[in-house]
Amino acid sequence: MVPPLALDIDGTLTTPTGRIDPRAFELLPAWDAPIVFATGKAFPYPVALAHFLGREETVIAENGGVAHVEGETAIVGDPDAARAVVEAFRERGGEVGWGDGDTVNRWRETEVALSPDADADLLREVAAAVDDVEVVDTGYAYHVKSTAVSKGRALGVVADALGVGPASFVAVGDSENDVSTFEVAGESYAVANADDAARGAADAVLDEGFMDGTVSVLDGLRERAE
Known part of the structure; x- marks a missing residue:
């Protein structure tokens, strides 16, 4: 088998x-x-x-x-924490990067995905200030998600x-x-x-x-x- x-x-x-x-x-x-x-x-x-x-x-x-x-x-997972990280990232000048319509995140329930062109250093810096949130690089996007x-x-x-x-x-x-x-x-x-x-x-x-x-x-x- x-x-x-x-x-x-x-x-x-x-x-x-x-x-x-x-x-x-x-x-x-x-x-x-x-x-x-x-x-x-x-x-x-x-x-x-x-x-x-x-x-x-x-x-x-x-x-x-x-x-x-x-x-x-x-x-x-805690989608609110991930969304808060991305909002703080935006406030510091970061861009999610998918353009208008963003179907990458439209149906996403537990995390936020950012374009591989996003400022990864800034994103990781912002995420590091929040407990139990991490950034994972899949090569296709940066995913902000719960460590759980x-x-x-x-x-x-x-x-x-x-x-x-x-x-x-x-x-x-x-x-x-x-x-x-x-x-x-x-x-x-x-x-x-x-x-x-x-x-x-x-x-x-x-x-x-x-x-x-x-x-x-x-x-x-x-x-x-x-």
Whole structure:
């Protein structure tokens, strides 16, 4: 039997240009074990991906701030503290950076995401003055979130609801926000485009990047299960 998967999305199921790699639609619908899509994006994004893949909507969003499994949604973290940090950042001249319409944050429930062009030094300085708030750099955004929130903690919640242990999961990811997932999963892989934090936490760093790396993991797991 193939193992359950905990898969990041950006940088892991995508092409280098940020598109969902079409191989996800070939390989993931038939995976004969649970798949958890674990992302820093707002809740609707991984739900939509699961829906269009024909998978159960088993997702972790907002870096662990939202977990959805078996039709139940758990919201974790203090969004007010994160929003207060961003407001103070703005008052000191910082910009969130997404422009008018900001769909990046429109549906976000537990954190605030800022453009990778935002002033990271200023943002971290402002966040450091607030208890239990941190800034996480995913390479695609700076996320201001509660320190009580992580993908790894959320994976424990999801695994418990599914009746399996977190250590039964194989995780694939590419950035700092995947470190906590790697720490609780039984087996973890960083794709070749991963940042230093993910590389240091993973059991193995792949030779291939983006979806190429994820495909190599899936192929290896299938061969092992045969």
